[in-house]
Amino acid sequence: MTTAYVTQNRVERAARDIVAGAAETLDLASPWVEPYPIQRLLGEALPRVRAGELAVRLVYRVAEESDLRITDLSALEALAAEGVQMRYSRRLHAKLVIADRERALVGSSNLTRRGGYGYDGRPLWRNEEGGLLVDGDAAADAASHFDRIWEEADELGPDLLGVVMDFPSVRELRFVAVREVSVGQLVVASDAAETTVVGEIRELTAYNESFPQMTEEMFLSQGLGGAPPRRINVPDIPSLFSHPVKDHGFLVAKTFFRPESAFTIARVRVLRRVRGGRGGTATVPVPPGSDVRAPSAALLRRLLGDGDVRLGRLAGHAEVGVWLRSDEILSKHLAVLGMTGSGKSNAVKHVLRTLAARGGLRVFVVDTHGEYATAAATIDGGAVLLDVSIPDRIDMLDWEMVKERFAVERMTAAIKKELRAAAAQAHEPSAFAGLLAGSGNDVVQDIADAVAADPGGFCVGKEEPRVVHEGGDDEADLSAPGLYVLDLRQTETFVVRSRKCAVLAERVFREAKSGGLPPALLVVDEAHNYVPERTTGYMAEAARHGSLGALTTVAVEGRKFGVGLVIVSQRPSRIAKDVLAQMNSQLVFRLCNLEDIGYVRESFEAADETFVMELSHLDTGVCICAGTMIEMSVRCDVPLFAPRRSFDLGAAALPAAAVLEEAVAGALPAAALVEEGEELVVFSGPEAEVTLRAEGGGHALDVDCADEKLAERVRAAVEHALAPVQPLSKSASTGLPEDA
Numbered sequence: 166m167t168t169a170y171v172t173q174n175r176v177e178r179a180a181r182d183i184v185a186g187a188a189e190t191l192d193l194a195s196p197w198v199e200p201y202p203i204q205r206l207l208g209e210a211l212p213r214v215r216a217g218e219l220a221v222r223l224v225y226r227v228a229e230e231s232d233l234r235i236t237d238l239s240a241l242e243a244l245a246a247e248g249v250q251m252r253y254s255r256r257l258h259a260k261l262v263i264a265d266r267e268r269a270l271v272g273s274s275n276l277t278r279r280g281g282y283g284y285d286g287r288p289l290w291r292n293e294e295g296g297l298l299v300d301g302d303a304a305a306d307a308a309s310h311f312d313r314i315w316e317e318a319d320e321l322g323p324d325l326l327g328v329v330m331d332f333p334s335v336r337e338l339r340f341v342a343v344r345e346v347s348v349g350q351l352v353v354a355s356d357a358a359e360t361t362v363v364g365e366i367r368e369l370t371a372y373n374e375s376f377p378q379m380t381e382e383m384f385l386s387q388g389l390g391g392a393p394p395r396r397i398n399v400p401d402i403p404s405l406f407s408h409p410v411k412d413h414g415f416l417v418a419k420t421f422f423r424p425e426s427a428f429t430i431a432r433v434r435v436l437r438r439v440r441g442g443r444g445g446t447a448t449v450p451v452p453p454g455s456d457v458r459a460p461s462a463a464l465l466r467r468l469l470g471d472g473d474v475r476l477g478r479l480a481g482h483a484e485v486g487v488w489l490r491s492d493e494i495l496s497k498h499l500a501v502l503g504m505t506g507s508g509k510s511n512a513v514k515h516v517l518r519t520l521a522a523r524g525g526l527r528v529f530v531v532d533t534h535g536e537y538a539t540a541a542a543t544i545d546g547g548a549v550l551l552d553v554s555i556p557d558r559i560d561m562l563d564w565e566m567v568k569e570r571f572a573v574e575r576m577t578a579a580i581k582k583e584l585r586a587a588a589a590q591a592h593e594p595s596a597f598a599g600l601l602a603g604s605g606n607d608v609v610q611d612i613a614d615a616v617a618a619d620p621g622g623f624c625v626g627k628e629e630p631r632v633v634h635e636g637g638d639d640e641a642d643l644s645a646p647g648l649y650v651l652d653l654r655q656t657e658t659f660v661v662r663s664r665k666c667a668v669l670a671e672r673v674f675r676e677a678k679s680g681g682l683p684p685a686l687l688v689v690d691e692a693h694n695y696v697p698e699r700t701t702g703y704m705a706e707a708a709r710h711g712s713l714g715a716l717t718t719v720a721v722e723g724r725k726f727g728v729g730l731v732i733v734s735q736r737p738s739r740i741a742k743d744v745l746a747q748m749n750s751q752l753v754f755r756l757c758n759l760e761d762i763g764y765v766r767e768s769f770e771a772a773d774e775t776f777v778m779e780l781s782h783l784d785t786g787v788c789i790c791a792g793t794m795i796e797m798s799v800r801c802d803v804p805l806f807a808p809r810r811s812f813d814l815g816a817a818a819l820p821a822a823a824v825l826e827e828a829v830a831g832a833l834p835a836a837a838l839v840e841e842g843e844e845l846v847v848f849s850g851p852e853a854e855v856t857l858r859a860e861g862g863g864h865a866l867d868v869d870c871a872d873e874k875l876a877e878r879v880r881a882a883v884e885h886a887l888a889p890v891q892p893l894s895k896s897a898s899t900g901l902p903e904d905a
Contacts (some may be wrong), residue, residue, distance in 0.1 A: 171298060190266065269300070348366050355451065507735075532764070556628035674722075812866055
């Protein structure tokens with residue numbers, strides 16, 4: 166090992182020699198960094214940095230505001246643009262220049278002119294400095310020390326969004342943004358003690374310290390220190406615009422606005438605490454001064470949980486998919502709420518397709534307007550359309566029906582006796598009428614004549630409604646897994662719709678209680694008509710004809726017997742509170758009715774004031790996912806439901822995600838990679854959703870889009886990417902026979 170001592174007059178020459186001799190790595194530590202010295206030191210090495218031949222790391226200090234009066238951040242940003250890695254430390258005092266972990270300069274000189282990196286013609290202007298040039302083990306020890314400094318230092322990168330200010334709590338914090346942010350964006354705030362929380366930006370307020378109407382009190386309230394003197398003695402609005410030429414006031418006011426002085430304060434609702442990469446309830450606030458950064462896609466995926474029903478993309482984070490837990494939907498129910506046209510049915514179709522494809526589940530949809538019936542084949546190729554046959558024949562043993570049909574003033578005991586006696590001997594209407602013929606009672610004789618004339622209009626004994634196939638009279642078997650849609654679009658009256666809904670719900674629940682069948686999910690569209698909060702007026706029919714009671718039973722007791730419930734409605738305020746209270750998960754789309762918004766506020770644990778205020782501003786297709794089916798409440802951008810086209814990719818292993826991403830981008834330039842795993846790769850874009858999934862011993866490709874030609878282009882692009890892995894046959898690549 167060799168050692169040499171250098172002073173401030175030789176430090177720059179020694180440092181430049183080390184930089185020039187660096188073959189692979191160069192590490193620099195200096196509390197203060199000035200533009201001219203750092204440019205002199207690294208100028209000749211930057212071409213190698215740009216070319217990737219030399220890796221350079223630089224650590225500087227930010228312990229107090231005075232450090233930034235010397236260190237020039239603009240110069241550091243320029244170096245970062247060239248490829249130099251940057252971090253800052255709160256504790257740094259060491260001054261190091263290390264090349265390849267083999268040669269090092271250890272001393273007291275900062276990268277400043279007074280430290281010896283300048284003032285060539287005025288050496289007396291330099292500080293008295295000293296340092297050692299070392300190699301061998303000493304240089305390796307210095308490199309190890311630098312590694313520890315680097316690991317503990319913080320990074321100013323593109324993911325840095327701002328700094329926490331004021332008085333953070335476990336529920337809320339505010340930060341000054343140093344990058345452009347938006348409402349709904351998720352952020353991570355953390356301090357040096359590894360207290361980390363994830364939150365959602367709920368509100369943004371823009372400030373400009375040159376704004377005439379910002380008083381000293383307002384300025385101080387933001388924790389920005391004393392306001393400049395010119396902040397107090399500025400014209401008020403009336404005096405600004407009292408000039409005869411009103412443009413004069415406008416121009417004067419503009420002189421007070423300096424764009425570079427503007428900044429934004431973001432208010433964040435804390436969602437989860439992060440510890441060990443997992444989420445939990447926040448119990449300790451992050452302190453003021455904590456960094457606020459953009460969360461990584463990997464962290465967000467962990468925090469959202471391990472769901473198995475893909476709904477869409479995380480709003481503001483297109484690279485992250487939103488997955489829901491099907492077991493929570495089945496066991497604890499789901500409410501899908503939103504005004505007409507907000508995207509409710511679109512989201513429900515996505516959920517239904519995933520559940521139906523999974524197998525082992527019976528899904529029943531009460532479809533009021535035929536929206537799901539028309540899409541049934543797209544949701545599930547084996548979907549079954551249902552109807553409910555409600556008997557309208559007059560039961561000869563129903564005294565009220567007989568009395569009303571034959572205008573009998575009073576059903577005497579004698580009349581009832583003869584009718585019972587005939588019913589005991591004959592159950593067919595014609596035979597029943599024959600037994601009554603010749604009765605000495607005029608009323609009974611009239612009944613016998615009417616039944617004989619129209620036996621099809623009467624029955625002997627009560628007939629139960631039956632769930633049948635649509636367009637037929639054969640009773641439907643509901644035991645097999647798959648999608649079943651009760652199509653009510655041809656059922657005109659609300660009374661009959663309510664009764665049919667009740668019949669289906671009662672049968673599903675009754676058969677589930679008997680056991681031996683796959684679990685069931687009952688989806689009720691326009692649920693406010695079938696389980697109304699108010700039972701007056703026409704809504705009373707829901708209670709009278711059974712849908713209210715039947716669905717309430719499923720909501721309260723269904724989970725015990727494997728029956729889940731999904732209610733879909735644009736009027737949540739009209740749904741029975743006892744039913745809505747059982748919905749432990751929610752998808753909430755745009756709502757504008759004040760009564761409905763108030764109802765949501767009272768019903769949802771996550772519905773704070775800001776949450777409620779945002780409901781009327783959600784974009785079409787964007788919903789808030791909350792409840793037990795997802796780890797934390799987030800916004801989800803749900804893609805348009807489209808036909809799914811599936812292609813067999815054979816037994817080849819999938820290439821790297823980057824290769825697939827390039828291939829998909831050729832057909833779908835706007836698509837983003839949102840999921841990546843050994844058995845699943847998902848790309849999502851405005852035109853299509855692309856999924857590569859494991860199937861059997863190989864992989865399959867699903868393309869969800871309305872354009873069949875676009876789906877074929879995606880298939881061709883993906884198969885081309887697979888070609889180096891598994892050459893495709895002529896028939897697979899062109900669709901033509903092998904001998905064509």
